[in-house]
Amino acid sequence: MPISKPHSTLGATNTSSCIDLAMYLEKENNELDKLLKKTKSIDEARQIENRKQFFFSHSKNNISTNEVISSIDKNIKKLGKKDAKYFAPTINFSQQELKHIIQSVTDKKEVENVWELNAREYELFNDKIKEYTKLIMNNYAKNFNREDKGLKSGNDLVYFAKIEHFRKFKGTDDEVKNGIYKAGELKPGVNSHVHLIVSRKDKTQRLKLTPTTKERSTTRTIGGNTYHVGFDRMKWINMNEKSFDDFFQYKRRQREMFINQYILKNGSPKEKETLLKRIETKEQTIENTINHAKNRTRNTSKGRSW
Structure with a gap:
């Protein structure tokens, strides 16, 4: 199933600016820039440039890193100095799911990695993942049970996502420990996945949204006002699995x-x-x-x- 994890952060604190996380997610583009410096072919340079991935939101593509940082860092009304300002969910696919997505845009073509996709296939592959990511963020919004407060879909959130297509071996991986690969080497196969940066506050900056809370769904009344808190992570994963199967017409075993x-x-x-x-x-x-x-x-x- 698509593994959707609502991480607090990816190695950095989420109580201040998201700049470190946003810049970290530029790593694949930085690797492509290194390749660009080595090539002398105009056609090859164009192909490498077209492989770059940029941030996207629920309604916009090709968003700059600066815009991401500015939007997330400004959406913090009434949050304290030590409060979480954003969260960093990830979307990871199984090899069977990635193979199915690729087959849906390449007429059942077998590929060893995304470099084997031509420009049009690569674009369609990314577009499919983007559309699915938006479905996941619709589920994310609905899972807070705050529709009565205006939180109905991903369009009511402040979030930015970026697709990555490669993973590297770490020193803790068995393949590295057994001497098959070295730490830092690219993992074989198709390894496409999605990183997100989601603001703690919704677009109106009235709601605090915490996907890492231990509460699944609780109704509280304070001062005569009734409201819901909680986030059911298992329910979110199940919703995302169903969305995947419906969207990609995937017959899950x-x-x-x-x-x-x-x-x-x-x-x-x-x-x-x-x-x-x-x-x-x-x-x-x-x-x-x-x-x-x-x-x-x-x-x-x-x-x-x-």
């Missing part, structure tokens, strides 16, 4: 479903055993149905007289 993976990881031995039996039964039923349809088609074809 039972073993890929978040709720099943959660039980297989955290459930009791009995729960795991029961679930595995149910999954095996459903998968066998699906396989039998597919095989029956194939045999029926084959037999019908043999009986035709042209």
